[in-house]
Amino acid sequence: MTLFNLFGKRTFAHGIHPEEYKATTKEKATRRLPFAPEIIVPLAQSIGKPAKSIVFKGQQITRGEIIAEADGFMSVPIHAPVTGQVKSIDIVMTAKGEKAPAITITTSLSSGQLILESDIQQDYLRLSRTELIQAVKNTGIVGLGGAAFPTHVKMSIPDDRKIHTVLVNGCECEPFLTTDHRVMLEKIEQLLGIRIAMKCVDAPKAIIGIEDNKLDVLSAIKPHLPDDGSISIEAIETKYPQGAEKMLAYSLLGIEIPSGGLPSEVGLAIFNVATLAEIGALLPAGRGLIERIITITGDTVEKSGNYLIPIGTPIRYLLEYAGVSGQEIELILGGPMMGLPIQSLDVPVTKGTGGLLVLDKHATKQGDVLPCIKCSQCLQACPILLNPAELGQLAAKRLYDIMEEDFHLNDCFECGACSYVCPSNIPLVQYFRIAKTLNRERHLQDG
Amino acid sequence: MAKTPLKIDLRTSPYIRKAPSVPQIMRNVVYALLPIAAYAIYQFGISALALMCTTILACIGTEALFNKLSNKKNTIVDFSAVITGLLLGMTLPAGFPLWMAAVAGFTAIAMGKTLFGGLGFNIFNPALVGRAFIQAAFPVSITTWTPALASDRFIEFIPSTLALPFMKPLATAEWSQQVAIDGFTGATPLALMKFQGIFTDSYDLFLGSVAGSTGETSSLLILICGAYLMARKMLDWRIPAAVLFGAAVTSEFFYFMDPSHYPSPAFMLFSGGLMFAAVFMASDMVASPVTPLGIFVFGCLVGFLTIIIRLFGGLTEAVMYAILFANAATPIIESYTQPRIYGARKKIQEKS
Numbered sequence: 001m002t003l004f005n006l007f008g009k010r011t012f013a014h015g016i017h018p019e020e021y022k023a024t025t026k027e028k029a030t031r032r033l034p035f036a037p038e039i040i041v042p043l044a045q046s047i048g049k050p051a052k053s054i055v056f057k058g059q060q061i062t063r064g065e066i067i068a069e070a071d072g073f074m075s076v077p078i079h080a081p082v083t084g085q086v087k088s089i090d091i092v093m094t095a096k097g098e099k100a101p102a103i104t105i106t107t108s109l110s111s112g113q114l115i116l117e118s119d120i121q122q123d124y125l126r127l128s129r130t131e132l133i134q135a136v137k138n139t140g141i142v143g144l145g146g147a148a149f150p151t152h153v154k155m156s157i158p159d160d161r162k163i164h165t166v167l168v169n170g171c172e173c174e175p176f177l178t179t180d181h182r183v184m185l186e187k188i189e190q191l192l193g194i195r196i197a198m199k200c201v202d203a204p205k206a207i208i209g210i211e212d213n214k215l216d217v218l219s220a221i222k223p224h225l226p227d228d229g230s231i232s233i234e235a236i237e238t239k240y241p242q243g244a245e246k247m248l249a250y251s252l253l254g255i256e257i258p259s260g261g262l263p264s265e266v267g268l269a270i271f272n273v274a275t276l277a278e279i280g281a282l283l284p285a286g287r288g289l290i291e292r293i294i295t296i297t298g299d300t301v302e303k304s305g306n307y308l309i310p311i312g313t314p315i316r317y318l319l320e321y322a323g324v325s326g327q328e329i330e331l332i333l334g335g336p337m338m339g340l341p342i343q344s345l346d347v348p349v350t351k352g353t354g355g356l357l358v359l360d361k362h363a364t365k366q367g368d369v370l371p372c373i374k375c376s377q378c379l380q381a382c383p384i385l386l387n388p389a390e391l392g393q394l395a396a397k398r399l400y401d402i403m404e405e406d407f408h409l410n411d412c413f414e415c416g417a418c419s420y421v422c423p424s425n426i427p428l429v430q431y432f433r434i435a436k437t438l439n440r441e442r443h444l445q446d447g
Numbered sequence: 448m449a450k451t452p453l454k455i456d457l458r459t460s461p462y463i464r465k466a467p468s469v470p471q472i473m474r475n476v477v478y479a480l481l482p483i484a485a486y487a488i489y490q491f492g493i494s495a496l497a498l499m500c501t502t503i504l505a506c507i508g509t510e511a512l513f514n515k516l517s518n519k520k521n522t523i524v525d526f527s528a529v530i531t532g533l534l535l536g537m538t539l540p541a542g543f544p545l546w547m548a549a550v551a552g553f554t555a556i557a558m559g560k561t562l563f564g565g566l567g568f569n570i571f572n573p574a575l576v577g578r579a580f581i582q583a584a585f586p587v588s589i590t591t592w593t594p595a596l597a598s599d600r601f602i603e604f605i606p607s608t609l610a611l612p613f614m615k616p617l618a619t620a621e622w623s624q625q626v627a628i629d630g631f632t633g634a635t636p637l638a639l640m641k642f643q644g645i646f647t648d649s650y651d652l653f654l655g656s657v658a659g660s661t662g663e664t665s666s667l668l669i670l671i672c673g674a675y676l677m678a679r680k681m682l683d684w685r686i687p688a689a690v691l692f693g694a695a696v697t698s699e700f701f702y703f704m705d706p707s708h709y710p711s712p713a714f715m716l717f718s719g720g721l722m723f724a725a726v727f728m729a730s731d732m733v734a735s736p737v738t739p740l741g742i743f744v745f746g747c748l749v750g751f752l753t754i755i756i757r758l759f760g761g762l763t764e765a766v767m768y769a770i771l772f773a774n775a776a777t778p779i780i781e782s783y784t785q786p787r788i789y790g791a792r793k794k795i796q797e798k799s
Binding site: 013018019175246250256257258259260261330332334336337338339340341357359366367370371372373374375376377379383384385386387389390406407408411414416419420421422423424425427429430433 | 458459460461462463464465466467468469471472525565566567568683732733735737738739742781785786787788789790791792
């Protein structure tokens, strides 16, 4: 099919092979975490417009009821993760570093696992495409792989585009994280979710793509696959960033998603497997997304594992529960390659959080930044085949416009492979993030 | 937990890295050069040792001096000056006067490296800049070769080695005749080819039992040491491969035209400094392109120019100028060989 697929493993060009660090948690079945005494639910948990709060201070709320409504098309509703009382609706710290409005809930002592069921049970098989997409939106689901893009928006394919395949992303290429792995082993609803997604985008077939370090998933899922062959599962090479949409499309089908374009342009719709599993579980019951699976891991974590955690649980509570030794640590929401650094223990878990990683500061210390010696390792790592060395030099000279116009800066999705291999410790990805931000500001000013 | 305040560090992703550091890479290049240096000392004795020590010390000294003058952080620890010195020493004839070698070392670092801003910013390979300078300044000494494996080589310096600064070195022709095992002419295989039309056997060239510069004689050893670096991913195999490819294709072309007049590709590949330069000089990361196609073009250009200068130029040794020329062409090569990115759209679509 493609040159790379001729030689054994199916994969994409370039990329890196970081150590996996998944062994400590991948065998651990998902466990439920107790409710934290206080839950902080930010109104902006996804890409797009924040939800609008519909509760008032002091109001009693029940687990599962809607507490904030979607504000327009690019927005999703938020459901109450616990039963309790609204303590405040105020500005709080968020993982991105900026303060944003959130509903703080004092958990009721009697709060149980009971969920306020929706009045209408969704008979999803009878719904039309538009109604089904609306039902997806009502669950409040967003991309659980980390991007937190509203799923119903992704499913709303323009009429002039025909989707031939749904790609289900179960690669989980970030080291340390094992949430998708557990979801695929434990949640049989994922297949229902895949069928719903196929109906929403009107695609005849779906392929589940996993990295070949999760072969146990193959045997777990295969017996449940439909006989007509419309859903299949395929293992591809374990390589970072295999789980990026563009890489997955190329590894599985040899299709390139055009620069700056959406997968639908080449007839693809790509969803994270955990997202579809949640849709499969929530939508038929008419429920909303109130909890998610998170990997809590790191060398100094005593009870590392995969936990089912109510959205809005503060990091402080997770750390206390899991037990962290060591005085100087780094906390990361997400994986070690693309995760967000967090600076406050009061930051809550949101819909897009896939992991809490605790790194020993000394173990990951990096050396001084030295001049680029043009070793070209970054060129051989970049999955988009960019020229990070040249981009880095241009960034140092602040020639951000040239980076964008002549060196495809905007095709960089910040996977971090270039920084990972740089012998001079140049923070290339950070340079690129700054360049993109400044370019965006400049474009806004230019109108 | 929570009893002692936690200290949290903030960085941006990625938080894990795995790459050899720059000093590690440079140190390994030095390790790879050591067997070649040892073989040179075995061949040429203490003169070769003194020569390489002089160039290394000159390079380190110059780097230190300029660091001090510009109030910069000490950059000697990154080992790049040691490499420059070692490479420079290896490209000189074993009996090269030490004071001239020191001048070469100074020029290499001062004009080839520091002037451009230090490691990472040099346009040319510093060792070659140093060598080019003294090639122009001392054309006789740099083409005076002495026989290898002289009987007293571990006790006695080659007469020209210890020439006093600014003095003309002693002539070595007579000495060479005395110590040589059998009829030594002082001419390298390339000079023999060029001026007398004698072709040395490629097998001797491959093993290194011929006259030549200190570290350049044994192609076999150079290839083994290069393979070590390539295996450790500290040397880009594509550059030496492209250089040898370019040289082979070009010389094959002329050999095919007239085998009696032009030497065979095998002779060209294994003679003179080509192998050493291909593996250790052209592959200098800083002064070569980074783009995949650019690397190939760069290497072929070096190989092509080397053969052209060797066959039609006035000099016997050509690879140095070929590399310096290709170094200068690196920016323009890069600008025309930017990689095609994933998902690139056709140009027509881009403009609309």
